[in-house]
Every structure is written in structure tokens, then in C-alpha cells.
Amino acid sequence: MAYDVIVIGGGPAGLSAAVNVRARGRSVLVVSNPLEENPLWKAEQIDNYLGLPGLSGAELLTRFRSHAEQSGAEFREGRVLNALYAEPDWYVSIGSDVESAKAIVLSGGVARARKFPGEAEFLGRGVSYCATCDGMLYRNRAVIVAGYSESAKKEAEFLRSIGCDVTYFDRPRHCEILGSSKVERVICDGQTVETSCLFLLRPALAPTDVFPEMAVENGYVKVDRSMATNLPGVFAAGDCTGAPLQVSSAAGEGLVAGQSAAKYAAALARKQ
Amino acid sequence: MALQHLTESTFDAAISAAPLALVDFWATWCGPCKIVGPVVEKLANDYDGRALVGKVEADSETALSERYGIFSIPTLIFFKNGAEIERKVGVVPEAALREILDANL
Numbered sequence: 001m002a003y004d005v006i007v008i009g010g011g012p013a014g015l016s017a018a019v020n021v022r023a024r025g026r027s028v029l030v031v032s033n034p035l036e037e038n039p040l041w042k043a044e045q046i047d048n049y050l051g052l053p054g055l056s057g058a059e060l061l062t063r064f065r066s067h068a069e070q071s072g073a074e075f076r077e078g079r080v081l082n083a084l085y086a087e088p089d090w091y092v093s094i095g096s097d098v099e100s101a102k103a104i105v106l107s108g109g110v111a112r113a114r115k116f117p118g119e120a121e122f123l124g125r126g127v128s129y130c131a132t133c134d135g136m137l138y139r140n141r142a143v144i145v146a147g148y149s150e151s152a153k154k155e156a157e158f159l160r161s162i163g164c165d166v167t168y169f170d171r172p173r174h175c176e177i178l179g180s181s182k183v184e185r186v187i188c189d190g191q192t193v194e195t196s197c198l199f200l201l202r203p204a205l206a207p208t209d210v211f212p213e214m215a216v217e218n219g220y221v222k223v224d225r226s227m228a229t230n231l232p233g234v235f236a237a238g239d240c241t242g243a244p245l246q247v248s249s250a251a252g253e254g255l256v257a258g259q260s261a262a263k264y265a266a267a268l269a270r271k272q
Numbered sequence: 273m274a275l276q277h278l279t280e281s282t283f284d285a286a287i288s289a290a291p292l293a294l295v296d297f298w299a300t301w302c303g304p305c306k307i308v309g310p311v312v313e314k315l316a317n318d319y320d321g322r323a324l325v326g327k328v329e330a331d332s333e334t335a336l337s338e339r340y341g342i343f344s345i346p347t348l349i350f351f352k353n354g355a356e357i358e359r360k361v362g363v364v365p366e367a368a369l370r371e372i373l374d375a376n377l
Contacts, residue, residue: 082304082363086311093303093363124344124361134344136301136331182343197343 003029004265005258006092006101007073008080009204011038012247013238014107015064016254017261018073021105024262029074029101031094033203035061037149039109040247049247060247077151079203080108081130083210088268090233092210095132102265105257106221106229106236110245111206113148118177119200126183129209131155131199139163143197144186146172152201159199167193175200207240218242227257233268235261275316276326280335283328288354290324292376294369297330297337297347304363305346311366312348315373323373352376 005021007014010032021028035041036058043057052060069075082093089100119127128134131145132155140163145156148171159166169175172188177198179185185194207214207221215222215230220242227235237253239245278286278295287293296312298305309327316325330337330345340349340356350358350372358372 082307084307084311084363084365086366091307093307096301096303098303098306124347125341126343128344130303132301133303136299137337137343137345182341 001099002089003027003074003099003101004269005029005103005105005261006031006080006090006099007105007107007258008092008210009106009108009238009240010035010065010068010075011040011061011107011109011238011250012064013240013250013254013257014105015068015073016251017105017107017235017237017258018068019071020255020258021262022068022071022073024259024266026262026265027074028258029076029099030068031076031078031080031092033079033149033151034077035065037151037203046247057247064251079130079205080210081133081205085232087232088271093133095130102268103233103235103261105227105254105261106207106211106234106240107238107250107254107257108204108207108240110219110239111202111204111209113202116175116177116200118179118183119175122177122179122183122198125181126179126196127177127198127200129200129202129205131159131201134197134199135159135162135164138197141165141197142167142195143199144169144188144193144195145199145201146175146188147201149201149203151203155199155201167195207236225256226260227253228260233261233264235264274320274325275313276324278326278328278333278336280333283336286324286326287351290351291353292322292373293324293326293351294319294373295349295351296325296327297340297342297345297349298327299329299331299345301331302345307363308346308348311369314366315369319373322377350376
């Protein structure tokens with residue numbers, strides 16, 4: 001199914017973008033992890049969100065989500081792993097599915113984790129970011145899952161259900177991936193396991209993992225005043241664009257990005 | 273249809289007969305493959321007569337997948353005169369694939 005806009009990340013910025021895409025009468029799909037996995041969920045009290053002092057992060061997120069749902073935004077639980085531009089559309093993969101849109105709003109938050117030694121070298125040769133995508137290749141074999149969220153545990157269960165022998169590491173601080181032409185063993189937090197496959201399941205991928213040609217600076221996405229990135233039809237909002245990492249600014253940037261994305265999609269629709 | 277579906281029995285003959293070939297190892301359950309698939313079909317049509325463009329279903333063609341060390345899907349392998357010259361794993365832009373094909377025509 002084709003959407004006008006796909007929003008990557010369902011925190012304050014993404015939800016605000018979705019509301020504003022809908023306000024312009026355009027269709028929007030928000031791809032997100034469960035709300036409880038958003039870092040904001042754990043904030044005890046936010047006192048600087050205009051008009052709503054004293055609420056917890058969870059309360060704010062719940063209100064934001066409800067607003068976006070009521071506006072008619074569609075939601076899909078999962079992570080976007082790949083994006084490809086086939087003018088004039090963008091195609092994104094979400095697990096085993098693909099969706100397309102005229103415009104994208106990237107609001108995936110800050111992907112803080114630095115890559116582990118061997119991770120980049122062995123990506124595609126034994127290191128994978130997606131259990132549902134690559135799991136079938138390792139049916140009935142021993143695999144390692146390094147999981148950094150509750151969703152990761154579900155992906156580990158999927159792997160077990162297709163016959164993989166899963167060794168699960170819960171949020172390991174440090175892993176090292178070793179081998180020659182392919183992965184042969186992995187050391188996570190001091191424990192060595194012989195394996196040909198490591199699934200590294202972080203909550204989100206860094207912007208340049210999904211969009212290799214995206215312009216970033218110090219790990220943050222570069223945007224102009226309309227929240228446009230250097231890629232055609234791709235806008236960004238919220239923590240991923242940099243400081244201040246605040247709910248208010250995320251919502252504001254989300255509004256601008258949503259409006260810009262809707263305008264871009266509308267212009268393309270008129271051309272066709 | 274220019275795109276060829278290759279199997280264990282047809283692979284070797286097809287690849288050795290083609291001066292230049294691109295093979296897409298894919299699977300039905302693979303999300304990113306659904307993005308790359310249409311691009312590969314387009315290349316098959318555009319390079320018809322100049323390069324062989326084929327697909328191998330990695331899940332059913334396990335012998336071929338093992339022979340070529342397929343650990344992640346999609347994997348796109350380029351062959352020149354029957355020998356592997358380059359491979360790309362994952363979603364790769366169309367322009368990057370054309371660059372490799374054009375450089376080896």
C-alpha cells in the first residue's frame with residue numbers, strides 16, 4: 001500500500017508529524033516500537049512542556065499517541081531497516097514487509113550505540129540487525145541474540161520457533177565479533193560463544209544505516225528550517241536532529257516536518 | 273521476460289555462457305528483497321542482450337546458497353566470464369548496480 005508520508009519513529013516528534021500530515025489531509029503510516037520502549041516513558045515528571053506541567057513521560061506519550069490515532073494516522077509496530085529511493089517514491093522495509101511513500105519523516109531519536117569491533121566488517125556475513133529477515137537462513141542452527149529491548153526478546157522467540165538454538169544476551173555492554181571470511185565466534189561481556197550468526201537487535205538503527213547518503217554532523221541529521229534533509233522527500237525531526245533533546249522542541253520540529261512532508265507529497269500528487 | 277530464474281541445474285551453464293552477469297539471491301520472506309526485486313527486473317530489461325540478469329531463490333536452492341556463501345538476503349553477485357568479480361549485500365541503490373554493470377560491459 002502506498003502512503004503519502006511514512007514516519008519512522010513514534011515518539012513526540014513522529015506523533016506530532018503524523019498529526020500535522022493528517023491536518024493537511026494526507027495519509028500517514030507511523031512505524032514505531034511499543035510506546036513503553038520509548039526512553040521518554042521512564043521520565044518521572046516533565047515540567048517544561050507548555051500548558052501541561054507535572055505530567056510523567058508516560059502520560060505525555062499516551063496523550064500524544066492518542067491524539068495521533070484520533071487524527072487518523074495508521075500505525076505499524078516494528079523497525080525500518082532499509083530505505084530505497086526509486087523516484088518519485090521511497091520504499092522502506094519493515095521486518096519482512098515493504099511499504100512505499102512519497103515522503104518520509106525520520107524521527108527515530110538518538111541511536112547512541114557505537115558499533116562493536118567486527119560489527120561493520122561482518123554485517124551481512126553473520127551479523128544481522130533483523131531476526132525476521134535473516135532468521136530463516138539459520139534454521140536449526142546455533143545463533144546468538146544480543147537484545148536491547150523487550151521487542152528483541154520477541155524476535156528471539158521467533159528464532160526459537162523456527163528451530164534456532166538461541167543464546168540470548170540481555171543488553172550486553174560490549175561484544176566482539178571474530179572470524180575470517182565469516183563470523184566464527186562472538187565474545188559478549190567476557191563470555192565466548194562459537195557461532196556463525198549474531199543478531200544485534202538495538203531499538204533503532206542510526207540514520208546513516210538506513211539512509212547511507214544522509215548528511216549528518218556529529219551523529220545528528222542536518223536539516224534546514226523546514227526540517228528537510230539532503231535527500232529528496234526526506235525530512236527529520238526531534239532528537240535525531242540534535243540538541244536540545246526536549247519534548248517541546250521535538251513536537252515543534254515534528255509539526256514543521258509533517259507540514260513539509262505533506263506539502264512535498266501533495267506537489268508530487270499534482271504532477272502525476 | 274529478460275529476467276532469468278536460475279536453479280542448481282541451470283546456473284553453471286547460464287553463468288559461464290554470459291560475459292557479464294548479475295545474480296540476485298532472494299527469498300519470499302525477505303522484506304528488503306521486495307525493494308530490490310523491482311530494481312533487478314528493471315536492470316534485466318535495460319541490459320537485455322548485454323548482460324545476464326538472474327534470480328536464485330536462496331531458500332529452495334540450498335546447494336547454490338552454500339556454494340556462494342550466502343549469509344544475508346538479498347545478496348547480489350556480479351560475474352564476469354563466469355567468475356565472481358563483486359558482491360553487494362542488502363539494499364543497494366540502482367545507480368550503484370548500474371555503475372558496476374557499465375564498468376564491466
